Amino acid sequence: MNIDLATLTIERAHDAFARGDFTPRDLVAAYLERIKEKNAEWNVYREVFEDVLLLADAAGKRFADGTATMLTGIPIAIKDNILYKNHAAGASSKILEGYVATYTSSALQRLLDAGGIVLGRTNMDEFAMGSSTENSAYGVTHNPLDPSRVPGGSSGGSSAAVAGHLALAALGTDTGGSIRQPAAFTGTVGMYPTYGTISRSGIIALASSLDQIGPITRTVRDAEILIECMAGFDPLDATSLPESLRSQSHAPAKKRLGIPRAFLDTDGLAPTVRDNFLKAVEALTGAGYEIVDVTLPLATLSLAVYYIIQPAEASSNLGRYDGLRYGNQKLGADLLETYERTRGEGFGPETRRRIMLGTYVLSHGYYDAYYNKAVKMRDAIKKEFAEVFQTVDAIITPTTPSAAFKIGEKSDPLSMYLSDIFTVPANIAQIPAISVPSGVDENGLPLGLHIMGPELREDIVFAIANDFEKLK
Amino acid sequence: MEIPAAEKLARLARLKLSAEELANLASSIEPILGYVGQISEVSVEAVPRHELVKNVLREDVVQNETGAYTEALLNSAPKQKDGFVQVQKILNNE
Numbered sequence: 377m378n379i380d381l382a383t384l385t386i387e388r389a390h391d392a393f394a395r396g397d398f399t400p401r402d403l404v405a406a407y408l409e410r411i412k413e414k415n416a417e418w419n420v421y422r423e424v425f426e427d428v429l430l431l432a433d434a435a436g437k438r439f440a441d442g443t444a445t446m447l448t449g450i451p452i453a454i455k456d457n458i459l460y461k462n463h464a465a466g467a468s469s470k471i472l473e474g475y476v477a478t479y480t481s482s483a484l485q486r487l488l489d490a491g492g493i494v495l496g497r498t499n500m501d502e503f504a505m506g507s508s509t510e511n512s513a514y515g516v517t518h519n520p521l522d523p524s525r526v527p528g529g530s531s532g533g534s535s536a537a538v539a540g541h542l543a544l545a546a547l548g549t550d551t552g553g554s555i556r557q558p559a560a561f562t563g564t565v566g567m568y569p570t571y572g573t574i575s576r577s578g579i580i581a582l583a584s585s586l587d588q589i590g591p592i593t594r595t596v597r598d599a600e601i602l603i604e605c606m607a608g609f610d611p612l613d614a615t616s617l618p619e620s621l622r623s624q625s626h627a628p629a630k631k632r633l634g635i636p637r638a639f640l641d642t643d644g645l646a647p648t649v650r651d652n653f654l655k656a657v658e659a660l661t662g663a664g665y666e667i668v669d670v671t672l673p674l675a676t677l678s679l680a681v682y683y684i685i686q687p688a689e690a691s692s693n694l695g696r697y698d699g700l701r702y703g704n705q706k707l708g709a710d711l712l713e714t715y716e717r718t719r720g721e722g723f724g725p726e727t728r729r730r731i732m733l734g735t736y737v738l739s740h741g742y743y744d745a746y747y748n749k750a751v752k753m754r755d756a757i758k759k760e761f762a763e764v765f766q767t768v769d770a771i772i773t774p775t776t777p778s779a780a781f782k783i784g785e786k787s788d789p790l791s792m793y794l795s796d797i798f799t800v801p802a803n804i805a806q807i808p809a810i811s812v813p814s815g816v817d818e819n820g821l822p823l824g825l826h827i828m829g830p831e832l833r834e835d836i837v838f839a840i841a842n843d844f845e846k847l848k
Numbered sequence: 849m850e851i852p853a854a855e856k857l858a859r860l861a862r863l864k865l866s867a868e869e870l871a872n873l874a875s876s877i878e879p880i881l882g883y884v885g886q887i888s889e890v891s892v893e894a895v896p897r898h899e900l901v902k903n904v905l906r907e908d909v910v911q912n913e914t915g916a917y918t919e920a921l922l923n924s925a926p927k928q929k930d931g932f933v934q935v936q937k938i939l940n941n942e
Contacts, residue, residue, distance in 0.1 A: 478920040572901040615901040634902055682886045691861065698862075700935050705926035711862070712937040717855065720864035725872075730862055732854070732873055733880060735861045756892040790879050806900065829899055 377402045381541040384829075386450055387599045389544060393439050393449050400435035400449025400493065403544075404428050407451050407495055413540050418518045420536045422456050424496035424554060425463055431493045438491050442551045447605055448491025453543035455534050456497040457580035458589065463494075467511040467580045469502045470809045471722030472703045482613065483589045483606040484547070487571045490605050494541050498533025499834055502724045503694065504554055504582045507795045508532050508786065516783055519562060519665050522821065525780040528558025534560040544756060545593045545602060549579055550680050553775075553799025556811035559592050560824025562739045563813045566592045567800075567843070571634045571806035574603070575610035583689035584615075586682075586803040596812060596841040603834065621832065622685035629836045633660065634670030636660055636769035646778040648817040653774045654818035655824045656814050659821025665840075670764045670771060674757050678801040681757065682791060684750035685738050685804075691734025697722065729789060754804055761805045765830040770840055773798045774813040775824030799824055808834045812841045815848070849874040849881070 377398055392398055408424065414769060415421050428451075455459065457467040459477035479490065489493070491820060501511035509517040509532030520540030527536040527717065528672035530549025535558030536548050537817040548555040550568040559566025567590050574589045581587060587638035591602035610616045635657065661667055682744040699705035699718030706717035725730065776795055786792045802809035808831070811824035831835040854874040858865050865873070918931070927934040 438864070475904070475924060476920075478917055478924060505860070505935075548917060570900070611906055614903045614905060617901055618913045621900065655937050677887055677890065680886045683880060699926065700933060701921075704922040708864075711938050712862075714936060715862040716864035719862050723863070727868075728869070729867070730858050730875055731863065731874060731875060733859045735857050736849075736877070736881070737884075739857070739860065746864075746884065749886075750892055752892055753887055754899050758898055759895045762898065788879075789876055790877075790883055793880075793883075 377387070377406065380407045381406060384544055386544065386593075386601050387593050389450060390446050390448075395445070399428060399432075400439075401432040404451050404493060404495070406545060410651035413732050414520070414540055416534055416541060418520055418540060419499055419515050420517055420533050420540060420542050420612065421453065421496040422466070422468065422499050422533070423464060425494060428495055429492055435491045445490045446601055447487060449493060451493045451495050451544050452487065453498045453534055453537040453546040453572050454484065455494050455531050455548045456496075456500050457549055458547055459578040460484055461496075462486040462492060463497070465497060466498045466582065468514055469723065469727065470513045470704060471697050474704065475702050477671060479578060480587070482575035482610045484578065485609065486606050487602070498531075498537055498546065498681055500533055501583055502727050503531040503580065503690070504549055504551055505690070505726050507553070507557055507792050508781070509533060509782075510783065511724060513724050518783070519780050520747060521562060521781065524727065525782055525821070526561065528561035528780065530554040530557050531592060534563055534691035535559055535566070536592060538562070538564045538592050544684065545591060545598055546590055546744070547602075548592050549582070551582045551588050551804070552686060552803050553796040555590045555592055556799045556809060556824070556826065557776055559811045560822065560826075561780035562595060563822030564592050565596055565599050567806045567808070567810045568588065568802055569602060569603055569607065569834050570617070572615050573622065573829060573834070574606045575608075575613040575616055577610055581676055581693040581756055581801060583686040584701065585660055585689060586686060596810070596838060596845050599810070600838050603790065624832065626835065629769040630838060631664055631667045631670060631767065632768045633840070634668055634764060634771045636672045636771060636773065637669050637676070638671065638673070638676050639773050639783065642777060644777050644794060645774070645819075649774045649778060649823060650774070651816065652814055653825070656844070657772070660844065663843055663847055670768060672764060672801075673773075674753065675801045675805070677753065678804045679793065679797050680758060681750045681753045682800045683733070684746050687730040687734035688738050689734070691731045691738065692758045694723075694727070694731055722845045726789065733840065757801070758805045761801075761807060762830070769829070769836050771828045773826045775799065775826040779817045779819065779821035779823055787807055799844065802828050807831050809839045810837050810841050812820070813848070814844075814846050849878050
């Protein structure tokens with residue numbers, strides 16, 4: 377069975393199943409073959425699950441009995457921090473070695489109910505802390521488009537799976553850009569919907585006020601299909617959006633886009649990225665969009681705000697890894713030493729750094745200057761975005777300041793953090809944002825266009841992304 | 849960041865670190881604190897918090913059948929005994 381994985385989309389696969397061109401089992405087998413061929417070289421999957429062919433057969437039956445949906449039989453990869461009952465999950469950390477999920481994340485359950493097939497779990501930066509997957513305790517993932525480069529992160533295994541045709545689509549999580557930045561680095565589409573759209577229940581938490589599951593796909597339409605399936609109120613997530621808010625109707629968009637020029641003066645913005653962005657702006661103008669300058673003075677400080685709030689929440693969330701209830705225990709002379717050894721040896725260097733940072737900004741004497749101030753700034757940044765969205769439908773920037781960098785190139789933590797400079801503001805403001813492929817740089821490496829919309833206006837973000845995708 | 853300050857933080861965070869790691873962390877955290885410290889240079893007025901989503905707590909009622917997850921959760925623990933997670937003793941009763 378010869379299936380062209382390079383041109384497949386969810387709708388095409390669905391139509392092919394429906395016509396009987398090939399079955400879900402044929403498609404899963406094609407991905408398994410491709411994984412066998414490439415996974416050792418790229419280190420994309422930490423594990424391919426054993427039950428995939430059983431699920432493929434079950435999906436095939438749904439086409440026979442007429443209960444198939446758009447996602448029935450669609451093979452997806454999931455990031456190693458998304459729980460799937462009776463399957464291992466580890467956030468690519470040694471501290472969770474041996475952990476098997478005791479329940480399934482609510483968002484994933486919706487995909488499984490629709491007949492989606494989980495091929496396996498993908499490599500990531502430990503606890504989603506990083507922008508390259510180099511912080512995984514299980515080795516770096518290589519970018520399938522240039523294996524000497526990173527696939528982005530923290531959802532780098534998921535972006536590499538889609539870019540390398542080792543899955544038709546993938547799930548990642550995004551706390552500060554961890555879906556959109558890897559999507560830009562691999563020529564794929566990545567989306568972070570309005571915070572609260574997709575349940576957080578069953579993801580291994582990094583920073584709860586920022587975290588969300590989202591899709592990495594080959595097309596904008598595929599991202600839309602996955603979000604439609606996963607979105608919805610979940611009583612197991614205390615910050616889940618009620619359906620009444622999500623189903624509100626809105627005034628139509630005016631095709632007016634804002635560019636925050638100050639963002640383009642960011643230190644370290646590669647000239648080729650700037651040129652590529654200006655070309656994208658030109659193409660959008662040609663397609664009938666009006667472009668205006670907007671100013672977001674406080675939002676330019678989003679990354680500073682983020683590196684206070686995120687480590688603060690992470691240091692609290694990661695308090696649960698005490699070596700008693702799950703994962704890997706390193707026994708000490710007494711309980712305190714067991715905690716300290718388990719955590720000291722189980723967490724990798726970047727995770728330890730963020731726990732220390734978070735502990736620092738929350739500690740007595742620094743709390744007001746750092747954490748309280750950051751929370752105040754966050755409120756002001758949200759307001760600033762809301763005001764700008766009174767005048768424009770959406771705000772566009774490049775997704776990343778550079779194309780995919782070389783493995784080992786960014787050795788100091790701060791320069792790594794800066795690769796999320798354009799994606800972080802959406803998490804801080806909790807607004808929807810997408811990265812869409814925007815051609816390639818002089819080395820043939822993909823770049824992304826980043827589109828941010830007002831809260832609850834995924835429709836606007838998708839409409840612009842769809843238009844831009846067609847301009848290619 | 850001075851080493852004693854880093855040591856104190858590591859203790860608060862329950863991390864046992866070697867002297868070398870402590871020194872590395874202390875020196876790598878310094879520029880990060882410098883970067884995030886930018887926010888002290890701007891003054892923002894407190895704006896009323898706009899939150900689309902608020903924490904919503906559900907009724908404190910048991911949702912699962914008693915015992916449905918007991919075995920799976922116990923099996924997650926590194927050590928278990930007689931249906932309990934086994935931990936080290938914390939009270940000295942000599």
